[in-house]
Amino acid sequence: MIQEPVIEVHGLCMAYDSTVVQRDLDFAVFPGDIFVIMGGSGCGKSTLLRHLLGLKTPAAGDVLYHGRSLMSASAAQRRVMRRSWGITYQSGGLFSAMSLAENVALPLRQYTRYDADAIDDIVAYKLALVGLDGFQEYMPEEISGGMRKRAALARAIALDPEILFFDEPSAGLDPVSSRRLDDLILQIKESTGATVVMVTHELPSIFAIATNSVYLDAETRTMIDYGDPRWLRTHSEQPVVRQFLNREADVRRSSDVVGESDCE
């Protein structure tokens, strides 16, 4: 049986003013995938994620969720779509003016009709899943970076999302914490059956958990390969992708390209 994709990206072109970041992006994410968006620094990975989340409007192309266009969705339709997403941002994105409990409770208050006691219970349970039960009353600035990432994960899974988005989840963490976070993401994914879309350039993470990936190239400003990263590592027809996945540096540092063109 052929599965219907959860997310489809069609001819997406992303631009800041007249500078094209990436163009002609076409790929699909299937249910249960751990889909990794990879590429060198500055190639537009996070920008692509912001487009997938509808935080930025593409210069051309569209993003479909279960076959429904995100770009042409009304505010109410977007709200319904976003109800099934869980997102952790690069810097965590926890609301600094709220305690951890309030952070995790916010999506529950916003989207569900649970009463206050039930919300407290769910908050404690979600924090327990990431190993932070008992930290309810802490403010984000009072805990360590690794704990903030896990707290952000607790907030992301508050609504039992169908799709989890991660923007560089292990950036700035030591190898052990980073590995622990990978395991946690994997466990949560396995137990909830969520689809995961992740921006990262951490090779250990990519090989440990990714099932599918897309490689964005900074120089040609488009995706140059698509597939299981373990397979791409040896079989990619693109030398750049093989070098990336094998952590080999080309002496020609050709990735520092900034240029202008348009989406035509």
Added chain:
Amino acid sequence: MDATAPDCALRPDAKGQLTLYLSGDWTEGQSTPTSCRLPDMLAEIEPPGPVALDLSGIGEWDSELPAFCLRWINLCSSRGIDCERRRHGSSLDDLLDLATVTPPRQERPRNAGWLSVAAMKRNLHEIGEQVQKSLAFVGDAAVACATCMMPDSSMRWSDLKLYCAQAGPGALPIITLTSILVGMILAYLGAVQLQEFGAEIYVADLVGIGMLREMGALMTAVVMAGRTGAAYAAQIGTMQSNDEIDALTTLGLSPMEFLVAPRLLALALMMPLLTVYANVLGMLGGAIVAGGMGISPLAYLSELVTVLSPGHFIVGLSKSLLFAVLIAIAGCRAGMSASRSSAGVGDATTEAVVTAVVYLIVADAGMNILFQQVGL
């Protein structure tokens, strides 16, 4: 050991190949020889043909030498001249290899000076866009405030209370100080002139009307623009760089309702109250100066009572309400449009205060003209 002066010369080698010979000690303190004007030397290569770079005569050297070589190599390649580098047999070769691996990026065409027609057009266009965005923001903020009055809005009333406490009672000490002093300044200003006519008692009129109609609202607004408007910009700007605004949006919460509306409402509620407080203290300050000139507090008060009318009071209050909205709009808009970096937060704060003060002065002038026309 004495250092030999650095030297360079462009001459053909034994095989007739045109070569740039560098020699001597290229270290700090040794000035680059005057004969080494690269563009002049390059102009000597006529017709343009391949040229070699020979470093065999080099003694001591530091970063100046590879920098000089790199400039020569880049100048040659920009004129289409082939430059062959002879190995020196030291780390100099490696450094130059590394520096020349990536060809220099072609400079983007610099913007023509600000006086050109194109630049003016672009600037005008930008100003137009800014005005448009500001107006759109005002509209959004108005809608958000209206939505907040609905029962199912995403504004948190606890936030409103917190912002009211920060913008109201929290500002009392500084408003106390500034308004007493402004009242005294007004009194001194009038006293010197009025004493010449023996009309000292009219100091009370000057201070009363001055505070109520103008200075009470304006000084409170200036203080609040620096204190609260800047804080709003910094808070929201930091949230922008911390991905919090994105997180709000994807949680289905409108940042306008969640962040902007409670701040705007808090300031609009608190500023008129602060202005009333400032008015009273300003008149008190005037009374102190008047007392020093021999006017009894009772005489001052009775003169105040005769001159003060509800009209003056309404003028001051309506100004302060408008100022509050303008300060909140300037602060929140600066924060919301801040770039996602720590420098962006700083810029946003500056922008918030500067725009707020400009808005205040313009609005004050406009309101004065309006009230003059309607006869208030």
